[in-house]
Amino acid sequence: MSDTLKVGVIGTGMIGRDHIRRLAQVLSGVEVVAVADIDAARAKDAAPLGARVYTDGQALIDAADIEAVVVCSWGPAHETELLACIAAGKPVFCEKPMVTSEAAALRVIAAEAAAGRRLIQIGFMxxxxxxxxxxxxxxxxxxxxxxxxxxxxxxxxxxxxxxxxxxxxxxxxxxxxxxxxxxxxxxxxxxxxxxxxxxxxxxxxxxxxxxxxxxxxxxxxxxxxxxxxxxxxxxxxxxxxxxxxxxxxxxxxxxxxxxxxxxxxxxxxxxxxxxIDAYDQEFREWIVAAKAGTATGPSAWDGYAATLxxxxxxxxxxxxxxxxxxxxxxxxxxx
Ligand SMILES: NC(=O)c1ccc[n+]([C@@H]2O[C@H](COP(=O)([O-])OP(=O)(O)OC[C@H]3O[C@@H](n4cnc5c(N)ncnc54)[C@H](O)[C@@H]3O)[C@@H](O)[C@H]2O)c1
The missing domain is CATH 3.30.360.10 (Dihydrodipicolinate Reductase; domain 2)
Structure with a gap:
């Protein structure tokens, strides 16, 4: 992993844009290299200079240069995105709610446990x-x-x-x-x-x-x-x-x-x-853990508890x- 964590952001709505701003302009040791949104115009508008734009979150997760992923799409989309990040072995920050049903939470936890290490941090700022x-x-x-x-x-x-x-x-x-x-x-x-x-x-x-x-x-x-x-x-x-x-x-x-x-x-x-300061701090701690290939802070287990x-x-x-x-x-x- 390089000194600068190369990140892709999925979901460029209200909080996605705010997190892109902090990752691109406020925090150090991180670079937003791609963004994705099912609304192409919104993604294009939110992308920092030089960042690639996708309409498919899976393509962003699969991109070889993306080392870690930030998920800011709607709750019902989170399960697919989290499972794809786990399958790709990429640390992922996921906005709350982690998922929108107990069954989905159990699938995410089972996949992360099978991977043998924490990869998910939930956005409980x-x-x-x-x-x-x-x-x-x-x-x-x-x-x-x-x-x-x-x-x-x-x-x-x-x-x-x-x-x-x-x-x-x-x-x-x-x-x-x-x-x-x-x-x-x-x-x-x-x-x-x-x-x-x-x-x-x-x-x-x-x-x-x-x-x-x-x-x-x-x-x-x-x-x-x-x-x-x-x-x-x-x-x-x-x-x-x-x-x-x-x-x-x-x-x-x-x-x-x-x-x-x-x-x-x-x-x-x-x-x-x-x-504003809590969001900055949650990402400072996430960046440190993601560079080490893992996650700390609120976990998928905490996301599961909140879902229940x-x-x-x-x-x-x-x-x-x-x-x-x-x-x-x-x-x-x-x-
Ligand atoms: N931690 C917090 O304090 C906090 C605050 C606000 C929102 N949130 C959470 O963040 C998430 C997003 O909220 P928001 O207010 O930004 O919503 P929003 O509607 O403004 O933006 C969501 C974006 O995700 C895109 N999207 C939806 N499904 C997608 C998919 N499958 N792939 C790619 N893009 C997709 C939409 O087109 C939209 O641009 C929600 O889960 C919300 O609960 C957390």
Missing amino acids: RRFDADYRRLKAVIDGGSLGAPLMYHSVHRNASVPKGLYTSEMPLNDTLVHDADIARFLLSDEIAGVEVRLPRRSTRGKDLRDPTFVLLHMASGALVDVEISVNIAYGYDIRGEVSCEAGVARLPERPATVVRDAHGVRQAVPEDWRERF VADAALRAVESGGLEAVAMRDKPAIYG
Whole structure:
């Protein structure tokens, strides 16, 4: 492997373009040599100068000069792309959700386990955010005692009309809160309940907002508010209640304005602004591992866990009750 990791990016939509920008303009030790999108015009428009353009992700994965792949296509396309990267022995960064069904998650895990080494990192960028890492350090430090409850708030100003369906708060958005709950509490999710409050009129046909209760294996409880049309901005909150104290994420951005209108802080417009440093950091760590021919960070196992939670949450909407999450035995490659 050369000093500069030669990367191909599949999917040049909103986050694909943002990741191409950071790989091509912000981070070092990496070069985007090709991009692919089923929409040729979009791919061409997003390609850095000199990069090749494909409309077929498989052709990009197969290209001899591409050493590692970044997958930013839609969730239902991820399984095919991940299996192709594993077959080619190429490290791959894959945006969440890893896949959109338990069966697909098990196929990906089986293929990676058969390859005998980790090749996949999932885009759970919160694990690379400095605030979440400090919160985890406080919990792990033990001075507050065992965590009992975690309150997670996930608010978006709006979502693209027509593209975002009523299932997506649970199978596309909740996965971030589920993953960070597992990470912060070092615990597994054993059951899921969903409650649907009165609908926001801003959501039109969308079932929004959503209230989710995650039952952790330890007995700790995690409540998650998902609001995807809340107008005022992208607002991510987290507070953990432990036996002897509480700890919470700070407000971001941290600058406080005090004037004739009062005291206030800005609210990020969207995820690109709030997590800009976390996305940079997840790719710094990915580049180091990919150059060594492997992957670290959130794994396909973590993607599988989040998929199970999403599936259970969708069942819980139908049943109105507590839906169990049962994970298989963990293959050795996931530690
Ligand atoms: N980590 C995060 O915070 C975060 C934020 C936003 C989106 N995402 C995830 O990233 C993925 C993409 O989201 P987005 O907002 O960029 O969507 P988008 O609709 O803006 O872009 C997706 C792109 O993928 C292309 N595409 C779809 N299937 C393809 C295939 N088989 N081969 C090649 N190209 C294909 C589409 O033409 C489109 O250009 C989703 O899985 C989403 O959940 C993650």
